[in-house]
Structure formats: C-alpha cells, structure tokens
Amino acid sequence: xxxxxxxxxxxxxxxxxxxxxxxxxxxxxxxxxxxxxxxxxxxxxxxxxxxxxxxxxxxxxxxxxxxxxxxxxxxxxxxxxxxxxxxxxxxxxxxxxxxxxxxxxxxxxxxxxxxxxxxxxxxxxxxxxxxxxxxxxxxxxxxxxxxxxxxxxxxxxxxxxxxxxxxxxxxxxxxxxxxxxxxxxxxxxxxxxxxxxxxxxxxxxxxxxxxxxxxxxxxxxxxxxxxxxxxxxxxxxxxxxxxxxxxxxxxxxxxxxxxxxxxxxxxxxxxxxxxxxxxxxxxxxxxxxxxxxxxxxxxxxxxxxxxxxxxxxxxxxxxxxxxxxxxxxxxxxxxxxxxxxxxxxxxxxxxxxxxxxxxxxxxxxxxxxxxxxxxxxxxxxxxxxxxxxxxxxxxxxxxxxxxxxxxxxxxxxxxxxxxxxxxxxxxxxxxxxxxxxxxxxxxxxxxxxxxxxxxxxxxxxxxxxxxxxxxxxxx
Numbered sequence: 001x002x003x004x005x006x007x008x009x010x011x012x013x014x015x016x017x018x019x020x021x022x023x024x025x026x027x028x029x030x031x032x033x034x035x036x037x038x039x040x041x042x043x044x045x046x047x048x049x050x051x052x053x054x055x056x057x058x059x060x061x062x063x064x065x066x067x068x069x070x071x072x073x074x075x076x077x078x079x080x081x082x083x084x085x086x087x088x089x090x091x092x093x094x095x096x097x098x099x100x101x102x103x104x105x106x107x108x109x110x111x112x113x114x115x116x117x118x119x120x121x122x123x124x125x126x127x128x129x130x131x132x133x134x135x136x137x138x139x140x141x142x143x144x145x146x147x148x149x150x151x152x153x154x155x156x157x158x159x160x161x162x163x164x165x166x167x168x169x170x171x172x173x174x175x176x177x178x179x180x181x182x183x184x185x186x187x188x189x190x191x192x193x194x195x196x197x198x199x200x201x202x203x204x205x206x207x208x209x210x211x212x213x214x215x216x217x218x219x220x221x222x223x224x225x226x227x228x229x230x231x232x233x234x235x236x237x238x239x240x241x242x243x244x245x246x247x248x249x250x251x252x253x254x255x256x257x258x259x260x261x262x263x264x265x266x267x268x269x270x271x272x273x274x275x276x277x278x279x280x281x282x283x284x285x286x287x288x289x290x291x292x293x294x295x296x297x298x299x300x301x302x303x304x305x306x307x308x309x310x311x312x313x314x315x316x317x318x319x320x321x322x323x324x325x326x327x328x329x330x331x332x333x334x335x336x337x338x339x340x341x342x343x344x345x346x347x348x349x350x351x352x353x354x355x356x357x358x359x360x361x362x363x364x365x366x367x368x369x370x371x372x373x374x375x376x377x378x379x380x381x382x383x384x385x386x387x388x389x390x391x392x393x394x395x396x397x398x399x400x401x402x403x404x405x406x407x408x409x410x411x412x413x414x415x416x417x418x419x420x421x422x423x424x425x426x427x428x429x430x431x432x433x434x435x436x437x438x439x440x441x442x443x444x445x446x447x448x449x450x451x452x453x454x455x456x457x458x459x460x461x462x463x464x465x466x467x468x469x470x471x472x473x474x475x
Contacts, residue, residue: 003130005111007033009329010125010134012117012275015042017306017318018140019100024326026109033132034105035125037116041100043142043161043307044315045093051165052185054092056347058085059192063224063349066192070387080194082170089165119280122299136301136329139282139289140318141275143268143307148177151236156244158262161186167261171195175246175259177234179205181346183265184217188348191226198227198257200248205230206346210359213352213409216391220350237262270308293336294328295321303329312342341424345414350391353413356405356424362396369399373430375450377410382441386411393450395420401430401454412443419447430454 009025011018014036026032039046062078069075098104102112115127125132145160147153159167161182172195176187179201191197199205199221205228206214221228235247235254243260270288283290283298288310295303303325306318320337327335343355362370378389391410398404406420423433433451438444458464 004124005033005130005132007031007111007132007134009033009136009138010132011035011138011140012125013042013140013142013306013308014040014100014112015140015142015306015318016044016315017142017322018042018138019105020319020322021138021140021305021325022105022110023108024322025330026105028326028330030330032109033111033113033134035113035115035117035127035132037114040102040105040112041097043144045096045100047162047165049315050093050096051089052161052182052189053347054089055085055165055193056185056189056349058088059189060349062194063192080170082193083168085193086165086168116274118274118276119282120276121279122281123301125276136303137280138325138329139275139297139302139304139308140306140322141271141308142318143270143313145264146267146269147264148234148266150177150234152238153264156237156239156262158244158264160264164263172260173198173243173258174261174263175200175244175257176263176265178265178267179203179228179230180208180265180267181206181344183263184221184346184348186263186265187226188221188224191221191224196259197225198229198259200232200234200246200257201228201230202232202234203230206352209346209352209354210394210407210409212392212394213354213407216350216409217346217348217352220348220390268307268313270310272308294334295324295337296328312339312344314342314344317342341421343417343421345417347414350388350410351408351413353408353417354406355417355421356403357396358405358407359394359396362398362404366398366404370404371397371454373397373450373454375446375453377443377446379449380441380443380446382443382445383411385441393446395430395433395450395454397430397454403428403430403433410443410446416444416447419444 008030010033011022012035022032022034062080065078105112113127117125117127120126174190174195174197176183176199179199187197187199205218233249237246240258244262246257248255272284277284281299289304289308291297291304291309295305297304305321307313324335324337327333341355346352373395374392377383377391383389388411394407396405403423408417430451436448438448
C-alpha cells in the first residue's frame with residue numbers, strides 16, 4: 001500500500017450532498033478529501049435533475065407550438081429534431097459541469113481522489129493503493145435505478161435515467177415501467193417530443209402524492225396522448241423483431257404490449273455495496289445506511305447523507321443534510337434533521353408540489369382539528385389569461401390555524417410552494433398568508449386567496465352579520 005493520507009474530513013461521493021460538504025469544510029479551513037469513482041456532480045447533474053428538466057423544457061417548447069392556436073397564434077405540429085434536443089440536454093449539463101469539476105474543488109482546497117473507496121476499518125478507507133485516515137467521514141454515495149424482478153429483463157435492452165438522455169433518435173414507441181415522478185415526467189416529455197408512449201404502473205399513478213393532485217395529472221397525460229395503464233402486473237419481457245414485447249396482466253386479462261424502447265423507472269436503491277461498511281462497523285441494509293437525527297451512523301466517526309440513507313431522495317435534501325453534517329462534524333454542534341417542512345415537486349405539466357403533511361396524513365395525526373382551505377387556478381385571473389386553469393392549492397391547518405401542509409397542482413406549482421415552505425418552517429399560522437398584499441394579476445395570488453378562504457365562514461357568517469347590523473345602528 002502507498003502512503004497514508006490524513007484529513008479532518010473525508011467525503012465519499014461527489015454528488016450534490018458530498019460536494020456541498022466538501023466545499024463548505026474546505027472553505028472553513030478543514031483539511032478535506034473528496035473521493036469520487038464516476039463523474040463529479042453525481043446523478044443530479046449527469047443523469048437526473050439537470051438533464052430531465054432540460055428534456056422537459058424541450059417538450060414544453062414543442063407543446064407551446066402545438067397549442068398556440070388557443071391564443072390566435074398559428075398553432076401546428078412542431079418539427080422536432082431529436083438529435084438537437086439531445087445536444088440541448090448535453091449542453092445544459094456541460095454549462096453547469098465546471099461548477100462541480102475537479103478543478104474548481106481543488107481551487108477551493110479540496111484534495112480530490114478519483115476511484116472507488118472502501119472502508120478497511122472503523123477509521124480508514126482505501127482507494128486502490130492509497131489509504132486515507134480522517135477525523136470524520138461522510139458517506140454520500142447516492143442511489144441507483146432499482147430493477148424490478150421481471151422475467152427476461154436481463155435479456156433485452158432497456159433504458160434507465162442513466163441512459164435515456166443519451167438517445168439521439170426519438171423512440172418510436174416508448175414503454176415506461178413505473179408511474180412515479182420519474183416515469184410520469186419522462187413519459188410526458190417524450191410524448192410531447194413526438195414519441196408514442198405507454199406508461200405501466202403496478203398500483204396508481206403518482207401514488208405518493210395527494211390523490212386529488214395526482215388526478216389532475218392523470219387527466220392531462222391521456223389528453224396529450226400518453227396511454228396509462230394502472231393496476232398492471234408485468235409477467236415477462238422479451239425481444240420481438242427490432243423491439244420488445246411485454247406480457248402483462250390487467251383487470252384479470254392477459255395482454256401483450258409491443259414497443260421500440262423500454263424505460264425502467266420503478267424506484268431507486270441506495271448505493272451501499274462495495275463500501276466495506278461491515279469493516280467500518282456501520283449498520284446498513286438494502287434500504288440504506290442507518291443514521292440518527294444527527295446523521296451519524298453506528299460508527300460515530302462516520303456520517304451518511306442523501307439518498308444512501310434511504311430517506312427522501314431529493315437533491316435539496318442532500319444539500320440540507322450537508323449543512324447538518326458541517327455543524328456536527330466541524331463545530332460539534334448537536335444539529336438535527338427536521339423533516340416537518342420537506343418540499344417535493346413532480347415536474348409534469350401541470351406540476352405537483354407538496355410540503356408538510358398531505359390531507360390524509362394530517363387527518364390521521366390530528367383528527368377533527370384539521371381544516372382544509374383551497375382555491376382553484378380557474379378562479380385566478382392570471383391563470384385565465386394564460387389558459388392554464390387546471391389545478392388548485394389546498395392548505396391543511398390544525399388547531400388555531402397552524403399550517404400543517406400544502407398541496408399545489410398547477411402551472412409553476414414548485415415556485416408557488418416556496419412561501420408555504422417558509423410558513424411551515426417558521427411555524428406561522430394561516431393568517432400570515434391571508435394578510436399579505438399579493439400583486440395583481442399573478443399566479444401567486446392564489447396562495448393569499450386559499451389562505452383567505454380559511455376565514456370565509458367566520459367573516460361572512462350570521463354572527464358577523466349580526467355584529468355589523470348592531471354597529472350600524474349606533475349614532
């Protein structure tokens with residue numbers, strides 16, 4: 001073995017969370033080593049958030065041309081050059097890549113080592129012939145696509161989020177397995193770019209979202225030509241000619257579906273294999289590394305953050321975890337994770353956004369104290385002007401108007417959610433949102449209107465009318 005390197009903090013994984021820890025630690029004066037075996041930037045930059053949103057933007061551009069006739073503009077079927085769409089996606093990645101590059105992190109004072117890390121003991125990792133000892137380690141290895149146990153899958157070509165963005169020719173007929181956020185987003189984007197798309201889901205489309213919000217997307221996708229089949233059991237997959245064929249069972253009937261391409265979007269699994277976690281005395285399972293609220297593993301010198309912990313699989317959560325670890329590892333502050341205001345967005349059109357508890361979760365935890373206030377995009381003048389009236393905002397409150405959760409479905413739902421994230425984080429009550437002055441006409445006015453709906457019954461009920469009547473009789 002070569003010489004032993006020493007550091008204050010050693011980060012394993014150069015994705016969003018790992019990069020945040022490494023950058024923060026180095027700039028605060030800690031000797032920092034970052035180990036990455038693949039591409040800097042991880043899944044988010046190279047095969048996840050960034051390319052998917054670039055593809056979605058291309059699909060949205062095509063759909064804008066397609067439906068522009070409603071505005072009196074010459075709407076028509078767009079001519080999509082799929083190779084140039086591919087170049088657009090790769091160009092967006094390339095534009096962001098320098099921010100996550102080895103060169104940038106070395107300029108910040110981080111020692112970057114390319115290679116696969118494995119623990120050789122509770123206080124040491126090895127990368128090929130080098131050993132690294134550190135006061136603290138952070139595991140930020142992320143997750144990978146989960147492959148369902150479908151007979152024949154290992155004998156046919158298929159796509160995942162790690163390969164679908166490499167396509168330079170439009171799929172003739174894309175079959176998507178999985179109706180979660182990734183499957184729904186990519187199904188709609190590919191359909192808008194001209195592919196025939198069939199989406200298969202074992203249970204319900206977007207089953208982790210509020211059912212009312214998911215229903216809005218469930219109506220939109222078929223209207224754009226995406227075929228959705230829910231409650232489907234996939235029995236087998238096999239090659240057929242130049243494409244693939246799936247044997248499925250739905251509603252008690254056996255059927256066969258043929259397509260040109262197959263995309264697996266059936267969830268993700270934490271990247272825990274090959275790390276030597278047993279040698280480091282770290283508890284883990286196929287569901288991820290076990291951590292406490294301070295993100296410490298069973299080896300108190302080792303932290304784990306992001307997808308590898310098996311919790312919320314969002315880039316923004318990995319970044320949030322990074323801040324918790326910095327405070328614990330560098331400053332010995334007992335910072336803990338608070339999941340009360342975790343937001344998530346599915347970037348279909350319309351978008352679905354959520355923070356805090358859903359209505360069902362709130363009723364289960366708080367019972368009769370729960371109240372629901374809502375406002376429709378169809379009642380918003382800006383949405384009417386833009387012909388984007390699908391959707392609503394639903395605000396769930398508890399005792400004395402405390403905001404427990406918010407669901408938004410509609411245009412720019414992810415952006416409109418952000419004041420609600422602040423409200424829940426700061427423990428605000430519904431009156432805080434009802435009392436703001438919202439510029440007119442904006443989509444954001446829908447938030448004030450939904451908050452105001454909470455007070456409608458009290459303001460315009462019989463009691464208020466009696467009080468006002470009495471006051472008007474006074475001289």
